[in-house]
Amino acid sequence: MIVDIHAHYFPKEYTDLLVRIGGRSLPESARALTARPIRQDDSSGIPTRLQQMEEAEVQMQVLSPAASPPYAEKEADAVEAARLINDTYAELARKYPGRFNAVVSLPLPHIDASLREMERGLDQLGMLGVSMTCSCFDRSTAETEFEPLYQEMNRRGAVLNYHPIQNGICSPMINDYGFTVSVGASLEDAAIVLHLIARRVPERFPNIKYVVPHLGGIIPMLLQRLDNQAPRQHPNLPERPSVTARRFYYDIVGHGSQAALLCAWKAFGADHLVAGSDYPVLLAFETYRQNFFYLRESSLPAADVDK
Template sequence: MRVDVHAHYWTGDYLDLLVDLGKTDTDTQRGMGAGGGTELEARLRLMDRAGVDMQILSAAPQLPNGQNREKAVAAARFVNDQYADVVARHPDRFLAFATTPMPHIDDSIAELGRAIDELGMVGAVMNTTVLGRALVDPEFAPVFTELDRRGAVLYLHPAGNSACSPLIADYHLTWMVGAPIEDTISVMQLITHGFPVRYPNIKVINSHLGGALPMLLQRADNQCRWEAPQTPDLPSALARRMWYDTVGHGHLPALRAAIDSFGADRLILGTDFPYEADDIFVRAVDYINSPDIAAADAKAILETNAEHLFRISPRHG
């Protein structure tokens, strides 16, 4: 079964709640085809065209991260209920990642439990930063402890904050360059803080082939002993204890680098819908079947890795 783990879904009602929470960047998500009604019907047709059996929906990067606790909790509950409704109406086509009202720790743990235990979510989604703070911030540790206790899948997506750098934000590079830089920084923070060792039961999926990480693993192995001596193992070894989606905009050299760096067993299909839509969406799937990719690797990436990770029974016939 082909399962797309990088698939966005937002409605105008949910985005309005984020505006009330203080978000100022929701306009780019409106009217892109990632909503309900006729947009959802068109999405299903596109999935059929590309041979995508199922998508795991997530609200990232538009998550209800905000200082107003009451509004953040209400928005998280709202979107989780929305997603549960979509999954209930299309159980063979959609699953969903739970949204939490970070940085409110107790509320996030409570909503995580409600979403997984009562609504049937298959894991959780977080941005690579929470209001500009790294996920490895000690204050967030209780959330990761809970995810580890549950053996949960955790999907990570850039926040779209230009890695907090004006050199990116002020030069119109937020998503072209900033997003994969956010991925790279986040993965390396997880590695140097030993998250795969401290939380061995969390199954982390990083976005966009891990950003620049495939090009940096040997450099990280060579330099971490003097720059980050607390790292409990070589970065290359810890990187291979996580997973990475295949959103590479059809760029085959990037996919090959990720396969060579992490192993095909660590890659999972992602499309970045609706940012990759129409023919580009189809290419996001088809480029994995390139003649340059071994057939066994392509099958693992497109089908079996997600089936194993999410315990989904493969379809036959």
């Protein structure tokens, strides 16, 4: 059975709170497109979700709020939102043991409050790791102000799931042309990998299990180029960028693209690809079952598919 590490659940109470507190970090050009989450969920949809999980042979979904994290300028607002979404996920996990769990959502950019919520989520709520978006209020989450979070996750040996926040890497070259979500999300995925490498975060915090979505965006195609350019552009790195990139894990969300899957498999190896779906977003394009079974239709070795 499959553990889907990249799934979402958007309770109405939470999404309404985000709208009220203005808790999303988006450039003006992208805000009109993504001012609210794609959908809202409630408990009435859980039986259908569970049926789709059975059809896809998914044992458990690991939930996060996708590009709608509990971020807000006012600490009290961010904490309220973080506690609400984490408590909601914890209640689902209690009600459906073994079928749902979550990664802890943090009330960023407030570091001390985030450390407290991380402790609560991991130690009291029993969550499986931590969720961070690739940036927060247009600051990469690889920057030094987030270092206390990495220190604590490193101490715990925690899983860290990244997710795009749908800001098109703050670029009008992406957002002004309507590619904030379709292309910008993959560029955000790639950007956080590059930022982590450039800031030498994995070297300093090696006990964290870094998980990047969407097959790592364009990273699989850049490894050799990064290695070739590193001596001139980043001469102080402790190892080739490709070596560091292969220390991360990447989920298989690829909109059914065999080419993207094969590229990531060749770049990272099957041991560093993990099951993920982007549920329920993927349902606009494919069935839940298809998201996983496209691996079986690929030319990957059967032993690697089973991993």
